Amino acid sequence: MTAPLRDIVPPDDAEAQAAFDDLIASDSRIEPRDWMPAAYRKTLIRQISQHAHSEIIGMQPEGNWISRAPSLKRKAILMAKVQDEAGHGLYLYSAAQTLGITRDEMTEQLIAGRARYSSIFNYPTPSWADMGAIGWLVDGAAICNQVPLCRASYGPYGRAMVRICKEESFHQRQGFEILLTLMQGTPAQREMAQDAVNRWYWPSLMMFGPPDDASPNSAQSTAWKIKRFSNDELRQRFIGMLVPQAEVLGVTLPDPELRWIEEEQRWHTSEIDWTEFHEVLAGRGPMNAVRLQNRRDAHENGAWVREAAAEYARKQAARVREVA
Numbered sequence: 001m002t003a004p005l006r007d008i009v010p011p012d013d014a015e016a017q018a019a020f021d022d023l024i025a026s027d028s029r030i031e032p033r034d035w036m037p038a039a040y041r042k043t044l045i046r047q048i049s050q051h052a053h054s055e056i057i058g059m060q061p062e063g064n065w066i067s068r069a070p071s072l073k074r075k076a077i078l079m080a081k082v083q084d085e086a087g088h089g090l091y092l093y094s095a096a097q098t099l100g101i102t103r104d105e106m107t108e109q110l111i112a113g114r115a116r117y118s119s120i121f122n123y124p125t126p127s128w129a130d131m132g133a134i135g136w137l138v139d140g141a142a143i144c145n146q147v148p149l150c151r152a153s154y155g156p157y158g159r160a161m162v163r164i165c166k167e168e169s170f171h172q173r174q175g176f177e178i179l180l181t182l183m184q185g186t187p188a189q190r191e192m193a194q195d196a197v198n199r200w201y202w203p204s205l206m207m208f209g210p211p212d213d214a215s216p217n218s219a220q221s222t223a224w225k226i227k228r229f230s231n232d233e234l235r236q237r238f239i240g241m242l243v244p245q246a247e248v249l250g251v252t253l254p255d256p257e258l259r260w261i262e263e264e265q266r267w268h269t270s271e272i273d274w275t276e277f278h279e280v281l282a283g284r285g286p287m288n289a290v291r292l293q294n295r296r297d298a299h300e301n302g303a304w305v306r307e308a309a310a311e312y313a314r315k316q317a318a319r320v321r322e323v324a
């Protein structure tokens with residue numbers, strides 16, 4: 001375990017604050033040993049740990065289909081994708097640990113239901129086409145959100161995002177390809193694909209968070225160069241990416257009002273149902289309780305692995321001491 005880094009330099013040190021401001025202004029990276037304002041550290045711990053939890057909880061909706069994938073090839077691809085998400089969670093937990101929180105603390109917050117994770121994973125996956133819609137829409141939205149995070153001012157976070165984004169683009173392509181195959185299939189398969197797109201489209205737009213005028217923390221995160229684009233800017237970019245891809249697929253995006261407004265250079269959409277977003281966020285989504293219970297069970301069932309690993313490490317260390 002590393003010592004908390006927060007006390008290395010007193011937080012009221014004006015010189016340290018000025019050095020921090022300079023690093024931010026010059027687009028340099030803040031590293032774990034640099035002084036940083038307590039609020040910057042707290043914001044990053046919250047954001048990175050929520051992001052890590054999202055990757056880990058996000059394994060469940062697709063994990064649901066590993067044993068029922070339609071072919072060996074699909075099974076192998078899906079397993080690789082779900083394993084990637086586990087890896088993303090691990091990079092991000094490690095990045096958060098450099099800020100002085102322990103992995104145990106973060107796990108405890110998650111399984112006690114005190115931590116947030118992306119609401120999108122609280123929706124069920126009743127059909128195989130959901131694997132396509134998740135890859136195309138959910139991983140697609142994740143890419144739009146995460147590519148700018150590769151330049152986040154906190155070094156360990158930005159560097160973790162570089163690798164994550166490379167893997168996300170594979171996830172998006174495999175989802176697109178699942179939908180494309182279904183759309184070239186029987187009428188029942190096409191209907192299944194369209195139904196999945198209908199269910200995932202709106203929740204994927206909600207992944208960018210509330211509209212800019214209702215997003216109170218965005219300004220500070222932008223000033224700290226953690227966030228580079230506003231929620232609405234990213235949502236617009238995502239829609240612009242989806243529209244031509246939906247055409248290639250032959251699916252309809254379920255918004256009759258969706259159209260490009262040339263004079264304003266933006267996509268017009270129907271009103272997003274933010275009541276649903278807040279309900280799911282508050283823990284009242286269709287799968288919130290199941291997702292958390294599964295995570296809690298996995299943690300408890302894995303206790304013996306953690307104990308065995310700790311015991312093994314203890315024995316190895318004792319052996320090294322003996323030899324020395």
Ligand SMILES: [Fe+2]
Binds near residue numbers: 055084088
């Ligand atoms: Fe991921």
Ligand SMILES: [Fe+2]
Binds near residue numbers: 085142167168
């Ligand atoms: Fe992904």
